[in-house]
Amino acid sequence: MITMDILFACSELYPLIKTGGLGDVAYNLPLALHRQGHEVRIVLPAYRRILDDLSYLKAVGQLATTIQGYDVSLLKTNLKNTDIPVYLVHCPALFDRPGGPYGETNDHNWEDNAQRFGLFCRIVTLIGTDRAGLSWQPDIVHCNDWHTGLVPLLLKVYKSRPQCVFTIHNLAYQGLFSESDFAALKLPEVVNGVRLWDFRGLEFYRQMSFIKAGIVFAGAVTTVSQGYAREVLTTQFGCGLEGLLKATGRRFSGIVNGIDIKLWDPGNDRFIETLYGISSLHRKTFNKLAVQTEFHLGDNNERLLIGMVSRLTEQKGIDLILEALPLIQQQDIDFVLLGSGDRQFEQALQEAARRYPGRVSVRIGYDERVAHLIVAGADALLIPSRYEPCGLTQMYAQRYGTVPVAHGVGGLADTIIDIPPFSEDIADATGVLFWEYSCSALLEALQRLEFVYGNLLLWRDLQRAGMRQDFSWDHSAQAYSDLYQALLPESM
Ligand code: ADP
Ligand code: GLC
Secondary structure, eight states: OOOOEEEEEOSOBTTTBOSSHHHHHHHHHHHHHHHTTOEEEEEEEOOHHHHHHOSOOEEESOOOSEETTEEOEEEEEEOTTSOOEEEEEEOHHHHOOSSOSSSSSTTOOOTTHHHHHHHHHHHHHHHHTTOSSSOOOOSEEEEESGGGTHHHHHHHTSOSSSEEEEEESOTTOOOEEOHHHHHHTTOOSEETTEESSSTTTTEETTEEEHHHHHHHHOSEEEESOHHHHHHTTSTTTSTTOHHHHHHHGGGEEEOOOOOOTTTSOTTSOTTSSSOOOTTOGGGHHHHHHHHHHHTTOOOOSSSEEEEEEEEESGGGTHHHHHHHHHHHTTTTEEEEEEEEEOHHHHHHHHHHHHHSTTTEEEEESOOHHHHHHHHHHOSEEEEOOSOOSSOSHHHHHHHTTOEEEEESOHHHHHHOOBOOTTOSOOTTOOBEEEOSOSHHHHHHHHHHHHHHHTSHHHHHHHHHHHHTOOOOTHHHHHHHHHHHHHHSOTTO
């Protein structure tokens, strides 16, 4: 296999800054590519939270003193526990602010996000074309989500190297801005024969779309599961971009994510109460007790405990949970949730917890320890997403012998094997899927779950089948590696 130099551009990176799975992927995929022998470097904005948390950052490279009117420089750190370089685009006027990567809070966006990520894309392009004073020329620039969408466009100006891959982690977030924001970015009028302010370019119903730039100009476009890659070609899931994605043809494919099997390992997890493995599943009970205690639920070990760890947004099916909770708590089921996001979901869930004390418990916030504890201690993990490009928690759950109950969409359907209805033969099933997005379908799935839970031998089979799945990153990294190689000229 040939080895390549790869620049990985992203807006989040575990453990420095993360709002969801993108941050996890940005840590694990470069690491897996590095293990395969590639030279990988990562670039992301120098947000205040990162500047505050890292005590030593080295200034590197040489950029023009001002770019588009902003003072910009490059800082360098390493990916946690590795020698993989991470470049931080330091532009105090745009990135040194309180809050998260996109806004003050999770449900707020900064008004100048077009300028913020427009500038970020320019700097990624400078690094990608060895014009940042780093004396390094990548073969591939791997861009992720709309925040990096202008990179494939800007790189198109340099006809050959580097090649560009654009990965869509969530098509619903498109980076849409006004025509005046577009004008302020001072992009060329025409790139590679494509007029930018046109529906064949960046224009999307009179707005500028960053994600379209990525899709139109990248050498290859991917998304994070094969199932989602098929779904986004339909009007139901395509968010208005189904036509463009169809036209992208063989340039577009799905590569499923993996999970960090070191960080998520019930046999070696510093966050959980008691370690366990496939042959000591009885010890999982101590983690259930720890969750029950932490969340002030009764300590009934028999009662099915369902957990959830999620951003609280439309995507995640929170409305279904709110509709189902009054019915769920009438059954022999307790429910715990850890999450944060849209204010109205946070409030409605807290209200439900107040209504059903001791049976439903909710923690609003972001907390790594509690996330691990729930994944280890719950009997089942609920993931009722309306749509799910990949999803990581269903894979964590299976690794922990915690049975996922999920809506059969996207990456959820690709990574969970459904149990047959009410059968004593569950074959190699690893979870429960429901196919219609409705409260009744969710409740029916829970009935199937309870049926298996009532039979310890069957339940153990289900848990063990999940634990035997291989969700490591190596397969996905190999698929990306093959894709990169296919983009490079024969002579490489
Ligand atoms: P998405 O990226 O759409 O949010 P994923 O399932 O891909 O969904 O990734 C979510 C990631 O964020 C997982 O690593 C999950 O454990 C983590 N996560 C989500 N909410 C929280 C929370 N409140 N506290 C801790 N971790 C969370
Ligand atoms: C997005 C998707 C999620 C996916 C993650 C990482 O946040 O919503 O399904 O797992 O990106 O690719």
